[in-house]
Amino acid sequence: MKTRTGVHEGSVLLCALCTIxxxxxxxxxxxxxxxxxxxxxxxxxKAWKEALxxxxxxxxxxxxxxxxxxxxxxxxxxxxxxxxxTPSPAPANPTWSKSVTSFGQAGSLSSQVTVDKFWTDSNGGxxxxxxxxxxxxxFGVRRTGMDDRMSTGVRFAANAETRGDSDTLLRKIDFNYxxxxxxxxxxxxxxxxxxxxxxxxxxxxxxxxxxxxDSFDAAVKCLSAFNGPGAASVVDxxxxxxxxxxxxxxxxxxxxxxxxxxxxxxxxADSRNGNVAVDTPSFSESGPIYGSVGTNGGNVTHAAYPNxxxxxxxxxxxxxxxxxxxxxxxxxxxxxxxxxxxxxxAAATNPATPDWYLYSDFKNVTIxxxxxxxxxxxxxxxxxxxxxxxxxxxxxxxxxxxxxxxxIYFAGNYSMKASKTYNNNVDGATGVYVYxxxxxxxxxxxxxxxxxxxxxxAINPPAGQTQIIDTNPGGAGGGSAAQLWAVFYAPxxxxxxxxxxxLFGAIVCKTFYGNGNCGFHYDKALLWTAGPPVNFRIAxxxxxxx
Amino acid sequence: xxxxxxxxxxxxxxxxxLRKSFSAADHFFSTHIQQIRIIDFLSRDVKxxxxxxxxxxxxxxxxxxxNYIVKAGDADVGTYPAGTRRTPTVTVTPNxxxxxxxxxxxxxxxxxxxxxxNNNAIERRETPCTANSSDAxxxxxxxxxxxxxxxxxxxxxxxxxxxxxKTEYADTSVTFLxxxxxxxxxxxxxxxxxxxxxxxxxxxxxIFARSYLRNKRRG
Numbered sequence: 001m002k003t004r005t006g007v008h009e010g011s012v013l014l015c016a017l018c019t020i021x022x023x024x025x026x027x028x029x030x031x032x033x034x035x036x037x038x039x040x041x042x043x044x045x046k047a048w049k050e051a052l053x054x055x056x057x058x059x060x061x062x063x064x065x066x067x068x069x070x071x072x073x074x075x076x077x078x079x080x081x082x083x084x085x086t087p088s089p090a091p092a093n094p095t096w097s098k099s100v101t102s103f104g105q106a107g108s109l110s111s112q113v114t115v116d117k118f119w120t121d122s123n124g125g126x127x128x129x130x131x132x133x134x135x136x137x138x139f140g141v142r143r144t145g146m147d148d149r150m151s152t153g154v155r156f157a158a159n160a161e162t163r164g165d166s167d168t169l170l171r172k173i174d175f176n177y178x179x180x181x182x183x184x185x186x187x188x189x190x191x192x193x194x195x196x197x198x199x200x201x202x203x204x205x206x207x208x209x210x211x212x213x214d215s216f217d218a219a220v221k222c223l224s225a226f227n228g229p230g231a232a233s234v235v236d237x238x239x240x241x242x243x244x245x246x247x248x249x250x251x252x253x254x255x256x257x258x259x260x261x262x263x264x265x266x267x268x269a270d271s272r273n274g275n276v277a278v279d280t281p282s283f284s285e286s287g288p289i290y291g292s293v294g295t296n297g298g299n300v301t302h303a304a305y306p307n308x309x310x311x312x313x314x315x316x317x318x319x320x321x322x323x324x325x326x327x328x329x330x331x332x333x334x335x336x337x338x339x340x341x342x343x344x345x346a347a348a349t350n351p352a353t354p355d356w357y358l359y360s361d362f363k364n365v366t367i368x369x370x371x372x373x374x375x376x377x378x379x380x381x382x383x384x385x386x387x388x389x390x391x392x393x394x395x396x397x398x399x400x401x402x403x404x405x406x407x408i409y410f411a412g413n414y415s416m417k418a419s420k421t422y423n424n425n426v427d428g429a430t431g432v433y434v435y436x437x438x439x440x441x442x443x444x445x446x447x448x449x450x451x452x453x454x455x456x457x458a459i460n461p462p463a464g465q466t467q468i469i470d471t472n473p474g475g476a477g478g479g480s481a482a483q484l485w486a487v488f489y490a491p492x493x494x495x496x497x498x499x500x501x502x503l504f505g506a507i508v509c510k511t512f513y514g515n516g517n518c519g520f521h522y523d524k525a526l527l528w529t530a531g532p533p534v535n536f537r538i539a540x541x542x543x544x545x546x
Numbered sequence: 547x548x549x550x551x552x553x554x555x556x557x558x559x560x561x562x563x564l565r566k567s568f569s570a571a572d573h574f575f576s577t578h579i580q581q582i583r584i585i586d587f588l589s590r591d592v593k594x595x596x597x598x599x600x601x602x603x604x605x606x607x608x609x610x611x612x613n614y615i616v617k618a619g620d621a622d623v624g625t626y627p628a629g630t631r632r633t634p635t636v637t638v639t640p641n642x643x644x645x646x647x648x649x650x651x652x653x654x655x656x657x658x659x660x661x662x663x664n665n666n667a668i669e670r671r672e673t674p675c676t677a678n679s680s681d682a683x684x685x686x687x688x689x690x691x692x693x694x695x696x697x698x699x700x701x702x703x704x705x706x707x708x709x710x711x712k713t714e715y716a717d718t719s720v721t722f723l724x725x726x727x728x729x730x731x732x733x734x735x736x737x738x739x740x741x742x743x744x745x746x747x748x749x750x751x752x753i754f755a756r757s758y759l760r761n762k763r764r765g
Contacts (some may be wrong), residue, residue: 011550019557025565035586037575045582118633127636127643167579169692185682188630207614209634528638540634540645541760542614543594 002359026106040167043140044202048171050109051204052543054134058100059208062130065096066115066210066536069126071321079115093118107139121286122447125212125533131187131205138173138200175200182482184546209540215320215504216487218275219291219522223491224509226278228285232517236260239425239524240449246443251483253426254450256504256521259306260290260309272309274522279318291522318542320491320508322460326385326409328356332386342367344380344404349435351405354381362386362410363396366509369403373439377403379447384408390456391416391473400424400454403432405447411459414469414493419482423473425453427523442464449525450485451505458490467493469509472501472518487530506530570726573697578751580695581720582686584661584668585755586705587694591659592716600703601715607661607703607716610675611684611762612647616676616718619687620655645761658683661701668695698722700748715758721748 020118065082074096084096095116103109112133119127172179178195180203185192187205219235220226228235231299238256245266259265260272274291276283281298291515292310293300296317302308334356335345342365348355349370357417359365361385362384367390380403388414391398399422400406425432427450433441447453460465469490472482482501488509495509502519514520565743588607592598597610612634626632636648648655654677662669675688702719724747 013559015550015553022557024563025570030568031675033572033575037579040579041582045586048586120638121636121638129634150707167583169694170590184629189627207631209636209643209645211636245699506632537642538760539636539643540612541594542612542647544614544631545590546615 004194005540007204014392032228037103039140043138044167044171044173047108047136047138047173047202048204050104050136051134051202052206054104054109054136055132055204055206056112056134057103057109058113058132058134059130059206061098061100061111062113062115062132063208063210063536063538066128066130068532070319070535072402073326075117075126077290078344083113087114091116104136107140110135121212121528123529123531125214125528127212128210128492128536130208130210131207132208133203135201135203138202140200150307171202172198173202178203178206180546182253186542192317205544207540207542207544208538211536211539213535214509214527215489215531215534216526217274218277219506220512221277221279221318221320221506221508222512223279223510225280225282226285227282227511227513228276228289229287229497229514229518230516231286233287233514233519233523234258234260234290235274235276235287236271237275237522237524238267239270240451241525242267242270243428251502253424254485254504255427256523260288268540271522273524274520275310277316277318279316281314297421318534320489321532322490322491323409323457323532325387325459326383328383332356335396339364342382343383344368344370346370346447348380348382349378351379351381354383354405354407357382357384357385359384359388359393361412363390363392363416366399367401367404369401369404370435370439371403372433372435376441377401378435378441378443379403379405379432381405382407385413386410388412390414395420397422402426403445405455406452407455407457408457409457411461412469413467414458415473416471417473417482418471418484418503421455421484421486422452423485425450425451425485447529449523451487451523452526452529454486455530456486456488456490458488458493460492467510468496469493470496470498471503472497472499487526573703573725574751577695577697577724577756578753580668580698581722581751581753583632584698585718587670588661588716588718589755589757590731593714593760595759596761598705598716598759599713600705602684604702604746605663606702606716608703609659609661610656610677611646611659613655613657613674613692614647616648620648620674623652654678655686656683657756658685660705663699665703666697666699669695674740680709717751717754717756719754721752723748724751747763 015276023341066441068078072078079096084098087095087097092128094117095114097114098126100111115302117126121428157172174197176196178197181193181195207416214488219237242253242255244250244255249256262268272290275290278293281294283295283298283300285443287310288307288310293308294313294316296315300312302312323451338359341350342354342357347353369377371377372537382404390408390410396416397420402424427447427448429445432445434443435441435444442497458467471490484501485503485504488507490509492508494511495507497514497518500518500520501517504521504523506522555632558748582594584609591609591611595609599608600606602617610715614631616630616632632647632692634647637644646654656675656677658673658675660671669687670692673685675683676686677683698720698723704717705714
């Protein structure tokens with residue numbers, strides 16, 4: 001009896017142990033899989049997304065720093081004062097870098113940002129490349145690894161396109177070593193090294209391109225008020241790239257003609273961008289505006305202004321940087337004297353090395369262009385700084401020859417009749433060449449805008465002082481149908497135009513006042529040819545997914 | 547003896563039930579991980595694309611993106627060593643600056659990545675291409691196919707280009723059918739009209755994401 005009882009007790013024990021074993025195996029299997037799933041869906045996905053957040057935070061820091069350079073030529077100082085360092089050895093492009101460490105939950109995020117100016121356009125506009133690497137720690141124990149259900153065993157290959165598979169291919173977690181530094185170094189194959197990581201981490205790398213925003217993106221931009229001309233006036237646009245149709249009458253040397261009321265005209269679309277922007281609510285106008293009108297808090301409506309043929313937006317805002325008196329770059333001096341006739345040097349055929357002249361008052365001056373061996377006018381660049389006025393009493397004149405690109409900075413007032421301002425360039429730049437190193441130049445000019453060849457920059461007056469620009473002051477010689485091809489960047493000036501002149505170009509000013517039947521014809525070809533950058537925008541975003 | 551048989555039967559039943567339940571749960575969560583992976587792959591590539599299109603049946607998404615990294619055989623491989631990052635070329639247009647990577651004599655090399663449903667698997671097909679001035683794409687190399695998910699079966703992308711919004715985005719919804727037991731049995735074919743019960747179960751697994759193109763060409 002005792003023996004039989006013992007056999008039964010052993011069976012029960014065996015069954016219990018088997019049951020516990022089976023249940024434990026199932027439970028352990030579930031736990032292992034749960035841990036893996038939890039790790040993937042919670043920790044790894046979280047870190048992967050946070051790495052991009054960190055990279056974008058770094059990109060934003062770089063972008064914000066780039067925007068600080070608007071209106072300030074001392075770019076390097078701006079970066080240095082904000083704690084940016086120049087890499088060593090210094091790259092060919094001006095480059096600054098900054099580390100942002102320990103932000104986010106428990107300091108799990110960090111980013112490394114590099115900003116470099118990789119290109120400058122023909123107008124001097126800087127283009128910045130912002131590279132940012134964001135790193136996020138992967139929390140959780142590293143032995144749980146990754147989800148291998150989809151894996152075919154490919155963990156790494158030298159070819160970046162076939163590195164790993166499934167989650168490995170996407171998330172690229174560095175459990176023990178920084179895979180990027182070990183394979184690609186700095187991204188271009190420099191400084192390849194095996195580097196351990198203190199915690200499992202994910203890094204994501206982005207590159208942003210910040211491009212300048214043009215100051216002359218509208219016919220008239222006013223910081224304070226726009227009081228437009230009379231009912232007989234017009235604000236419209238044209239593009240000096242366009243050749244007018246046969247039979248159409250244009251001003252001599254210009255491609256402008258009025259097409260804004262003719263939808264069948266081939267250049268109708270280019271004729272209705274005569275935009276007006278005011279950074280305050282103050283706007284009034286009587287004549288037609290073939291473009292959009294924007295105010296900052298105004299009450300402009302189509303009912304009140306039926307002659308506005310574009311859209312109306314009363315919630316815009318913009319900034320334009322002030323102008324300070326420029327100086328020749330290091331190693332360059334002003335040309336001697338204050339000649340009435342400027343004959344530029346050979347270096348002035350390069351837009352990067354214009355001739356610099358310093359005047360007190362600037363009037364009754366003729367600027368000639370360089371010519372090649374056959375007498376072709378060459379694009380010639382001259383920068384004038386006037387510490388006093390431009391023009392003045394006595395009907396002064398200004399003449400620039402065909403091919404001259406004049407930037408005229410002035411600290412005082414501007415008073416010169418449109419009819420006495422002779423810009424002898426032509427729309428389309430026909431017959432003008434770019435110096436290409438040959439005695440006889442073969443490269444036609446691509447700067448087709450006549451207005452872009454004559455640029456006025458009004459240096460901001462001291463606080464409390466006014467600055468006046470008058471393009472049709474009183475006095476003899478005004479004549480009728482006076483025409484002026486020029487651009488004015490004058491954020492501290494009050495701009496006046498009375499009577500009936502026509503301005504072809506664009507205006508940035510503090511206040512605008514016009515009466516009579518003067519016309520404003522915005523040349524769309526001005527974009528990217530004149531004026532300082534007024535902002536930056538991100539034009540490109542790429543991610544280095546290696 | 548009888549009690550032992552009952553216990554053993556109960557044990558076996560429990561083990562089988564647990565195993566089936568675990569298998570279904572495991573399938574659910576592993577597929578869920580793949581859903582997240584698809585969404586993350588798409589989100590990453592849509593963000594860096596210049597153009598995103600979808601097929602009429604909403605089962606294919608095609609992303610066209612800049613050629614950021616120089617590869618062997620690229621036209622500018624002499625200028626930049628293979629495996630390095632390109633310096634972009636900026637083209638100034640009346641509508642703003644346009645940034646290109648790998649612009650050589652007017653040729654615009656791009657990379658085209660296509661996500662497609664293929665027998666319940668999601669494939670990522672990456673092809674080197676060239677875009678002409680009208681952004682028409684021509685393949686110039688071999689397509690590399692990667693299976694990024696094996697058991698999700700409904701990729702429903704939508705792209706929208708609203709002029710006023712001045713932007714474009716891609717909506718993606720990924721679903722799968724769980725292997726939990728159903729009554730009545732589900733219709734396994736998602737393209738046919740499914741029965742309400744299985745459709746409800748499928749809807750319960752949906753993951754949705756919206757990704758905006760950051761390089762949308764607005765010219």
